[in-house]
Amino acid sequence: MEKTWNNKAWFMVLPVLLLVAFSAVVPLMTVVNYSVQDTFGNNQFFWAGTDWFDEILHSERFHAALGRNLVFSFIILAIEVPLGIIIALNMPRKGWGVPVCLVLMALPLLIPWNVVGTIWQVFGRVDIGLLGRTLANLGINYNYVQNPMHAWFTVIIMDIWHWTSLVVLLCYAGLVSIPDAFYQAAKIDGASRWAVFRYIQLPKMNRVLLIAVLLRFMDSFMIYTEPFVVTGGGPGNSTTFLSIDLVKMAVGQFDLGPAAAMSIIYFLIILLLSWVFYTVMTNYDAER
Amino acid sequence: MSVQQDTLARTSGRPEAEQHRIDKALARKMRKRGDESKFWWLIPTLYIIFLMLPIYWLINMSFKTNQEILGAFSLWPQNPTLHNYAVIFTDPSWYKGYINSIIYVVMNTAISVLVALPAAYAFSRYRFLGDKHLFFWLLTNRMAPPAVFALPFFQLYSAFGLIDTHIAVALAHCLFNVPLAVWILEGFMSGVPKEIDETAYIDGYSFPRFFVKIFVPLIASGIGVAAFFCFMFSWVELLIARTLTTTAAKPIAAIMTRTVSASGMDWGVLAAAGVLTIIPGAIVIYFVRNYIAKGFALGRV
Structure with missing residues (x-):
């Protein structure tokens, strides 16, 4: 759409600007403040320069949490994206099946995150949970509280349960926008199922898939509540992702300096990812 | 091609x-x-079963007594009881949690949508100094990890004496909900042709009158979707809500974590409380089913 240049539009944006500045810029400045200062209590602060950043960037604890988070994000992407595509391709396009599928599939997306955690905490327990009991009956010594592998399995399957529907719904939205004529043309040409997918459906899903991947990556990169409820970051530190580690450091140990430095590094990573997201979106909007 | x-x-x-x-x-x-296989329905059906099983298990547990939950293993309640729900609806420390959650969620939704409406209109219709930077900056707030903000929020709202009030949580959730509302509404508004605005001005409508009388009805579904997503994201968020409240405004999600009593975990009540938090989403989901993808993708599908 052709937009007219009008700087008075600033007045319309002003309320948003003030509100978000209050709830984003002010807290962020506090974080910046802490990240360059040290304290011995009594509200006395000393200039610490970039010491905290040095410490965090060289700390094994941060590397480990970052590594775990990246591994987690890649695993869930590798499972959720193909699974989401397959399900979206097989969803009904018309009739009563459409609302049924949409409503039931979207349900996990709307459950409070700590309830998602609670559901899986209960579901995986060997004494009272369906999953835990079934696995135990199959002869698997399943215990997500003590075994790191089992904890990872539980957290990953929980995330698949929680978020695959997002990929499904986005892909489905891309698929239904393909006009019937495309499929008819493919039929006349005798295109195989694979060719239809590769040359008609996949190109149409390109953009929604990119959105889905980026959203899933970012949200899994700041996951906190669900694994915290299920495993509390344990056993040991095996499921301590970045956010969990950060909250432990800031609220649990009250190490404000390192926590603030870590917050800023964390935020910069997110900023970079957001920029990728934004570029993808605006490039497409420009094409449209 | x-x-x-x-x-x-x-x-x-x-x-x-x-x-x-x-x-x-x-x-x-x-x-x-055989291109249109007869078994296409198998995959969605299996997936839905996978999604429903844990939810069913929670519902199942909420109708059992603790003895039954911990005792014999059964796929459905042998002696269905409403006791767990009765506990929640008669104990103020439980049901107040729902009231608290609903109060701050509704406040947040109203604030977010109201301030986002003019801003989204500006972004969809005009170019102005720094518009692209501003739009991007809003997005970064939607993507910001709440963990980064938990502690600074606590200090900021302590300074204003707002800790443990509903408005504190409502304002804090604006951090990600206002950007969300702006992006979703911008997506819907860009779908309305600009000629409509121009025709209205030629017909002598003033801007406020045009906006309320003509434009808002045109994007009514967009406003509904934006409101729904603000409601949802404020409802599901726990970390910030828990940090900013102690007792008077504590959300239900935080109260749920204290079901450990002298006799061990109160699984039945925990399950019932969980089921009750799913209900708001389950009620409205039917009305927004066609817009869920659009909302999650920030209005860009």
Whole structure:
């Protein structure tokens, strides 16, 4: 759409600007403040320069949490994206099946995150949970509280349960926008199922898939509540992702300096990812 | 692409009856080839079963007594009881949690949508100094990890004496909900042709009158979707809500974590509380089913 240049539009944006500045810029400045200062209590602060950043960037604890988070994000992407595509391709396009599928599939997306955690905490327990009991009956010594592998399995399957529907719904939205004529043309040409997918459906899903991947990556990169409820970051530190580690450091140990430095590094990573997201979106909007 | 266009050209322009006959023949051929498998429904069905099982288990547990939950293993309640729900609805420390959650969620939704409406209009209709930077900056707030903000929020709202009030949580959730509302509404508003605005001005409408009388009804569904997503994201968020409240405004999600009593975990009540938090989403989901993808993708599908 052709937009007219009008700087008075600033007045319309002003309320948003003030509100978000209050709830984003002010807290962020506090974080910046802490990240360059040290304290011995009594509200006395000393200039610490970039010491905290040095410490965090060289700390094994941060590397480990970052590594775990990246591994987690890649695993869930590798499972959720193909699974989401397959399900979206097989969803009904018309009739009563459409609302049924949409409503039931979207349900996990709307459950409070700590309830998602609670559901899986209960579901995986060997004494009272369906999953835990079934696995135990199959002869698997399943215990997500003590075994790191089992904890990872539980957290990953929980995330698949929680978020695959997002990929499904986005892909489905891309698929239904393909006009019937495309499929008819493919039929006349005798295109195989694979060719239809590769040359008609996949190109149409390109953009929604990119959105889905980026959203899933970012949200899994700041996951906190669900694994915290299920495993509390344990056993040991095996499921301590970045956010969990950060909250432990800031609220649990009250190490404000390192926590603030870590917050800023964390935020910069997110900023970079957001920029990728934004570029993808605006490039497409420009094409449209 | 050119192949498809060729075939399109070949099939179009014929009489409708003949076209219809060709379509039918093709459909028959496709079925024979097995391209339209009879078992397409199997995958969505299995997936839905996978999604429903844990939820069913929670509902199942909420109708059992603690003895039954910890005792014999059964796939459905042997002696269904409403006791767990009765506990929640008669104990103020439980049901107050729901009231608290609803109060701050509704406040947040109202604030977010109201401030986002004019801003989204500005972004969808005008170019102005720094508009792209601003739009991007809003996005970064939607993407910001709440963990980064938990502690600074606590200090900021302590300084204003707002800790443990509903408005504190409502304002804090604006951090990600205002950007969300702006992006979603901008997506919907860009779908409304600009000629409508221009015609209204020519007809002598002032801007506020045009906006309320003509524009808002046109994007009513967009406002509904934005409100729904603000409601949802504020409802599901726990970390910030828990940090900013102690007792008077504590959300239900935080109260749920204290079901450990002297006799061990109170699983039944925990399950019942969980089921009750799912209900708001389950009620409205039918009305927004066609917009869920759009909302999650920030209005960009």
